[in-house]
């Protein structure tokens with residue numbers, strides 16, 4: 001019995017060598033339990049050592065391996081060849097990001113935005129809280145539920161890749177950064193909302209987000225960034241009204 | 252070559268590296284954090300089950316109990332003063348993580364919840380559902396963003412340590428984005444590079460867990476210790492090696508053989524599924540060898556049965572287990588048992604350090620999984636290592652910062668010359684390498700050798716065979732070729748440098764395994780089935796020589812300061 005095979009059509013781009021991206025096709029063994037990432041690593045180990053891409057965990061949690069698979073942003077360690085077989089699989093770098101090389105994109109922009117939204121607990125007494133047995137800040141399971149979902153983000157960038165607003169307006173903070181800001185705003189232990197809201201409310205793009213919800217559709221971790229954006233908008237509007245009515249209050 | 256200066260330089264952006272970075276920053280020194288992946292991609296992210304500390308006493312818990320469980324779990328090879336400090340600091344660190352936003356699972360009254368874990372005699376493992384490592388890593392990484400003293404160099408691959416004048420003075424790293432080599436000088440350098448599970452074919456470890464830090468230290472002359480003790484976790488998914496967390500058993504899951512029997516009653520009846528990992532992994536292999544395994548596509552397995560837990564509990568406490576089993580093997584644990592088998596998971600051994608994380612090479616520190624500071628001995632207890640990263644990460648960061656504050660700057664000229672040498676070495680070795688061997692092929696042959704010959708059960712013969720095969724692999728590696736000549740993100744070159752480390756570290760696993768003629772913790776010798784405290788109540792130390800590792804031995808520390816020490820005794824559960 002001959003082994004079944006499948007074709008991968010992979011975008012190649014090597015700075016200094018290629019003027020523009022090209023497509024290279026590889027034929028690899030087909031296994032029904034292989035993911036796209038397994039096929040890429042097979043290429044690298046056996047056919048072409050020059051193909052570059054990022055990965056680590058192979059279990060959908062490190063967020064390294066996002067690529068366009070047949071035109072949709074996916075984690076390649078969770079996208080099975082059997083979803084395309086016997087058709088060829090098209091593998092491209094994530095859309096909406098500058099390509100550094102082959103399947104590797106530049107996510108510096110997100111890393112900056114992540115810092116800007118102050119994604120950490122802010123409270124005045126933080127560094128003087130006692131530690132150890134019995135000194136946790138109390139938080140009920142219900143309070144935990146309020147933000148938990150928005151804290152499931154693995155920074156995989158699939159949502160940015162799917163986002164029509166980010167495609168047009170690179171200054172847009174974007175789904176994951178806003179979801180994370182919302183995560184901390186909703187955390188009962190946090191008091192930093194007033195410091196985060198100006199960054200978010202004034203940010204380019206948030207008002208252009210029309211709740212298309214593409215981000216939530218592609219998110220592999222069900223973070224639902226679209227919901228975070230809508231709630232943030234609502235909260236920002238409320239803040240704005242409050243500041244109009246009580247110009248000196250709550251500042 | 253660009254030279255970047257910091258007081259403290261940390262290699263590794265996982266839980267241990269980030270904890271050390273924050274501790275050093277709080278001391279007021281300048282901190283450089285170099286990592287070959289973005290910190291939140293570090294393999295800490297995959298930890299599922301939780302982190303242990305005495306954070307409740309209504310369970311009957313106490314520091315003495317956590318201490319004794321750890322020592323007994325280690326098969327008495329842990330340094331008792333180190334385990335003592337560990338249990339004393341554990342709760343401080345986990346509550347610190349709580350204040351830093353980690354979404355720990357809670358009791359109805361808002362206090363932190365704890366769950367059962369293997370080898371822990373009471374419930375003491377804090378958890379964030381079954382994504383504890385993910386939540387801890389993101390919480391600490393995001394918290395680290397507020398410290399201006401910490402400067403990150405993401406996606407920089409460290410190729411060697413700078414050793415001048417008998418001191419470690421920093422590192423040489425390749426910036427993947429540009430392909431350029433840069434010098435990072437520091438008064439104290441901390442390796443927090445994680446584990447080396449990728450030495451084996453079947454592992455829960457990520458692709459990046461190639462043990463670079465072990466290799467860096469070893470080449471610089473620091474000893475690697477207790478490398479004969481890799482941990483085999485009893486429940487890996489066949490094929491991929493993806494971990495099904497021990498919390499699945501902590502929450503009440505059963506291990507059964509092909510007859511549906513809970514076979515652990517023949518091995519560890521007092522603890523059953525909550526026994527330590529070394530004992531359960533051996534029991535599984537024994538069951539399979541006796542023909543009671545369940546045959547499958549990737550060989551025999553046993554079965555992890557969660558059905559009786561019900562979907563409400565599984566969804567609430569083990570949602571990731573359900574997601575992983577459904578996605579990767581098409582089994583919904585609510586309705587069917589999960590096939591599992593022992594899988595390489597954690598490295599007890601590492602760069603030998605004292606309780607401060609200081610290695611015998613002045614200026615060089617290590618913490619986290621890369622270090623052998625004395626906590627884990629011959630078998631670490633599940634959920635002790637996330638806490639270990641925090642407790643010793645923090646202490647090491649603090650001590651390194653204080654040392655740095657008193658250390659004068661090194662001579663720049665000497666160091667720059669070392670950097671130029673390193674770049675030239677790599678260019679000469681791999682730049683024009685056009686042999687007939689592929690990096691990926693050698694890596695996979697190495698992994699198969701380790702899998703076949705350095706497994707749960709070993710013999711002197713299997714280990715000697717492994718040593719022989721490693722020699723052949725090293726010889727083949729001299730003929731490796733690197734086709735990629737693009738500077739930007741040359742992942743083939745990086746892989747070659749990793750495999751170069753791996754081939755050396757593999758020898759530091761095999762050599763002491765041969766010499767340790769006893770069975771203790773995760774080392775089970777069929778030819779020496781008993782523990783031998785007369786001869787082997789000692790840590791191994793592997794030093795690099797031209798002819799491979801030279802092994803020395805160092806006594807285990809059996810004394811404590813305030814808790815009651817536990818004299819070595821038969822390990823009975």
Ligand SMILES: Cc1cc2nc3c(=O)[nH]c(=O)nc-3n(C[C@H](O)[C@H](O)[C@H](O)COP(=O)(O)OP(=O)(O)OC[C@H]3O[C@@H](n4cnc5c(N)ncnc54)[C@H](O)[C@@H]3O)c2cc1C
Pocket residue numbers: 262263264265266267268285286287288289290293294295296297298299300301302303383384407408409410443444445446455456457459460462463464494496596597618619620621633634635636637638640
């Ligand atoms: C699947 C899984 C589940 C686990 N579950 C648990 C659990 O429930 N409880 C528990 O206590 N423990 C658990 N463990 C063990 C625990 O997660 C690890 O021991 C721990 O996270 C290691 O953290 P670390 O900071 O030492 O290393 P890592 O998180 O692995 O980080 C290593 C860092 O070093 C960097 N690095 C490595 N080499 C280089 C180089 N050459 N140049 C530059 N940077 C480099 C990497 O980029 C990375 O940032 C689990 C482990 C696995 C694999």
Ligand code: SF4
Pocket residue numbers: 152153154155156157158159160175176179215218219220221222223224225
């Ligand atoms: S919100 Fe979802 S899609 Fe976006 S980065 Fe986070 S995990 Fe990925």
Ligand code: FES
Pocket residue numbers: 055056057058059060061062063064065066075076077078
């Ligand atoms: S490799 Fe980690 S998410 Fe795919």
